[in-house]
Amino acid sequence: MPPLPFPIRAECPPGACVCERERLLAEPGADIRPLALDRKQEMKLIERIERIDSYADLQHVQELIRRNIGAELRIAPGPNEVRTMRGIIIVLEEKPGLCKKVRQSVPAAVRKRLQEKPEIAWAILDAGNLFGSD
Template sequence: MFPASSLTANIPIRTECPPGTCICDRETLLNDPAGDMRVLQLTRMEEKKLILRIENISSYADLKHVAERMQTQLGISLHIVPGPNEVRTVRGLHIELLERPGLCKKIRQTIPAAVRKCLDRNPEIVYAILDAHDLFGGD
């Protein structure tokens, strides 16, 4: 999408993780002229803002909007689906970010954790997710 040289020259990008702690494959992404660099725009400061925004979501529509914005602006795909077993609590939902180069291990943990926190506070969003996946057996 964006050439690495123009991205790093104009837009702040996430600093690299300490060696051996992450599997984000950041260097490969930076060296790939055709690589999608949007995910690297999620600096630690921007990550904190995003986490706070996710934790303050108050409706299913808002959750979908934030997920769409993450996809559009950062190329991060958030998927929330009921788990394979019975869903009795928020822990029964499968919340994940799709793997992609440049997506830090920490982000893969913090965003789903923030979504869980939001869902714990707003059970009506959980019901909307279940309803969207037809688990209440509409027909």
């Protein structure tokens, strides 16, 4: 295996994750960007999410995730009526090399931030013209 352009996340304990780390490393030409999200980088991402202060800033963080690890952070109103923050669906897409813990911690951090800054949640809802603004 040739040297990697960046440090990668340590292997998860056997049976604890389904990130397919080893298969990804063995596959020539595979997108290994998700492996760059080691524990230290994950904590930096969570800290960045905790500093989100607007809908535009949230969209910027989504773009950073897309560009740097190649995964999509989807945030949208649920299919039913949204009465609480739980009604907003937040998912970090499954991608080979992306640890299960990260796919849980990132949406949890976003949900927490939406609870702290409800105006961002309102902007998410209004992005679909929920409030009828033009």
